[in-house]
Amino acid sequence: MGSEFQNRRDFLKYFIGGTIALSGLDSFSNDLVKRKELKKLTLLYTNDQHSRIEPFPDNDPKYAGQGGFAKRAAVIKQIRKEEENILLLDAGDIFQGTPYFNYYQGELEFKLMSQMGYDAATLGNHDFDLGISNIVRQMPHATFQFLNCNYNFSDTELTGKILPYKIFNKGGLKIGVFGIGIELEGLVSKHLYGNVKYNNPVDCANSSAHHLKHNMNCDYIICLSHLGYKYDSSKISDLVLASQSKNIDLVIGGHTHTFLNEPVNTTNSEGKQVLITQVGWAGIWLGRIDVFFSHRGEKLFHSGEKQKI
Amino acid sequence: MIRLLRYILLTVILSACTAHFHVSEVKSTHYELKSSKNDSIALLNTLPYKLKLDNEMKQVVAYSDSNLTKDGNDLSLGNFACQSVEDYVRTNRNQIAGKHIIILNRGGLRNSIPIGEITKGHIFELMPFDNEIVIIKISGEKVMECILSMVKDKKLISRNLSLTVKEDELSDIKIWGIPFNIKEDYYVVTSDYLAMGGDNCGFFGKPISYETTSLKLRDAIFNHCFALTKINKHIIPDKTIGIRISK
Numbered sequence: 357m358g359s360e361f362q363n364r365r366d367f368l369k370y371f372i373g374g375t376i377a378l379s380g381l382d383s384f385s386n387d388l389v390k391r392k393e394l395k396k397l398t399l400l401y402t403n404d405q406h407s408r409i410e411p412f413p414d415n416d417p418k419y420a421g422q423g424g425f426a427k428r429a430a431v432i433k434q435i436r437k438e439e440e441n442i443l444l445l446d447a448g449d450i451f452q453g454t455p456y457f458n459y460y461q462g463e464l465e466f467k468l469m470s471q472m473g474y475d476a477a478t479l480g481n482h483d484f485d486l487g488i489s490n491i492v493r494q495m496p497h498a499t500f501q502f503l504n505c506n507y508n509f510s511d512t513e514l515t516g517k518i519l520p521y522k523i524f525n526k527g528g529l530k531i532g533v534f535g536i537g538i539e540l541e542g543l544v545s546k547h548l549y550g551n552v553k554y555n556n557p558v559d560c561a562n563s564s565a566h567h568l569k570h571n572m573n574c575d576y577i578i579c580l581s582h583l584g585y586k587y588d589s590s591k592i593s594d595l596v597l598a599s600q601s602k603n604i605d606l607v608i609g610g611h612t613h614t615f616l617n618e619p620v621n622t623t624n625s626e627g628k629q630v631l632i633t634q635v636g637w638a639g640i641w642l643g644r645i646d647v648f649f650s651h652r653g654e655k656l657f658h659s660g661e662k663q664k665i
Numbered sequence: 666m667i668r669l670l671r672y673i674l675l676t677v678i679l680s681a682c683t684a685h686f687h688v689s690e691v692k693s694t695h696y697e698l699k700s701s702k703n704d705s706i707a708l709l710n711t712l713p714y715k716l717k718l719d720n721e722m723k724q725v726v727a728y729s730d731s732n733l734t735k736d737g738n739d740l741s742l743g744n745f746a747c748q749s750v751e752d753y754v755r756t757n758r759n760q761i762a763g764k765h766i767i768i769l770n771r772g773g774l775r776n777s778i779p780i781g782e783i784t785k786g787h788i789f790e791l792m793p794f795d796n797e798i799v800i801i802k803i804s805g806e807k808v809m810e811c812i813l814s815m816v817k818d819k820k821l822i823s824r825n826l827s828l829t830v831k832e833d834e835l836s837d838i839k840i841w842g843i844p845f846n847i848k849e850d851y852y853v854v855t856s857d858y859l860a861m862g863g864d865n866c867g868f869f870g871k872p873i874s875y876e877t878t879s880l881k882l883r884d885a886i887f888n889h890c891f892a893l894t895k896i897n898k899h900i901i902p903d904k905t906i907g908i909r910i911s912k
Contacts, residue, residue, distance in 0.1 A: 385689075407793075409711060410715070413786075416777070417734060422697070426704050429706070429707035430702050433704055452794070455786060456714065458789060458793060471706065472707070542864070543864070545857075575687075643693070644696065646690075646691070646694075649687060649688055658690075661694055662694075662697065
């Protein structure tokens with residue numbers, strides 16, 4: 357593995373000595389995309405939407421006026437005009453949190469996500485809040501694929517309806533996406549998750565990633581995880597998963613409602629770079645990562661920013 | 666300078682050509698959706714659902730004099746929820762009053778209570794789950810396990826329990842001001858979710874008795890709000906501290 361630069365500034369310092377202005381570089385990579393010397397993949401993502409169809413009310417102490425599916429839909433529509441290769445993903449807990457879920461059981465969440473063109477989502481613990489049968493009942497409203505590779509659904513109504521992974525072909529790039537779920541025992545009532553069997557997330561993630569990388573020849577591998585970003589205890593988290601992983605490039609996480617200003621740069625069990633990202637909850641933020649690919653290259657640097665729009 | 670960069674990058678890019686693609690740059694942007702415009706089709710699709718819901722949810726049920734949250738050391742939201750359960754016990758199960766401990770989980774409180782008019786919608790967002798209140802009787806030893814978990818993980822909340830933590834030693838454990846006796850049995854008033862072991866409450870398993878009330882926690886909160894409004898009272902923050910940490 358080559359040099360890993362925490363941010364663009366480090367990269368520039370390394371090459372040039374830290375005296376250059378920061379502008380110009382973004383358009384330079386984009387220029388190369390236009391000249392077909394680089395390929396660009398734009399990842400858009402949410403996690404823990406929790407049925408927040410409408411923005412928080414104006415008198416909310418913390419998030420007044422923030423979020424809302426219709427705002428997100430407009431931003432996504434705009435980005436679709438500008439970018440060619442987009443994947444729109446969600447890391448689970450779409451359900452539960454506003455009366456929309458109590459009254460309509462998730463129907464509107466799935467319909468609006470389908471309208472926005474979501475490609476895939478993984479299941480979070482709260483997606484089981486009205487039982488497995490409710491997930492099955494709402495699925496016809498979703499045009500996107502549900503992914504999970506560490507729950508065994510074979511003894512449930514969900515059998516065959518959830519895939520372990522899916523490969524997306526985007527402008528000549530092969531992107532492998534798989535899902536990982538949290539242990540449901542102790543978190544969700546047994547009568548709601550029924551016979552869903554939980555398997556070790558690290559083993560399942562590594563075996564999916566290995567398959568996607570070496571058998572399916574994917575160029576980029578994304579783990580949609582609902583494990584949670586970090587815990588004080590030894591509980592399995594995205595940080596633990598990433599450190600014990602191989603072949604995963606990016607973990608899009610959820611569950612802990614962690615607002616990360618930018619993806620966290622960490623290393624896997626082979627010392628290679630893995631990014632972990634999460635955008636809080638309730639659709640307050642929309643995450644975006646642009647990945648530029650070349651025929652030969654290393655992860656030269658990662659740069660991130662936060663924008664209020 | 667830009668030209669120099671171009672040169673370096675192009676050298677890297679052109680120096681080899683294999684079938685696979687490799688990442689050469691990653692750039693992230695996290696958008697905070699605040700005042701950007703709405704997509705009209707999404708709004709239109711939401712409308713029929715919204716109209717039906719708004720009619721229900723706009724009903725004002727109480728008035729709050731301050732923000733109740735569960736942020737940091739703020740116990741006001743947890744105490745508000747506990748007080749609602751306490752109302753239920755006092756009006757419906759007075760025979761166990763004083764021998765009971767109310768235990769709820771912080772994680773189950775999903776939104777803050779703002780200042781001003783509190784609507785049905787606010788209460789739904791605070792307590793979206795359809796969990797019901799249950800009353801279980803457990804041994805003092807199991808209560809002790811629960812207290813230890815409460816101190817260690819800080820996930821559970823209670824209002825009528827007080828204790829002092831000093832250098833990891835618990836002392837002065839009192840329930841309703843009466844010293845806790847590990848040899849006695851106690852009634853725990855909680856949600857069916859926790860009673861069935863949710864949020865890692867395994868110590869509630871196999872209780873001496875288990876009684877359902879068929880009252881949803883959310884409805885207990887509604888009842889508490891209605892009761893306040895009936896006597897023209899506002900929600901005021903209850904800052905009772907159950908667990909004191911001395912250093």
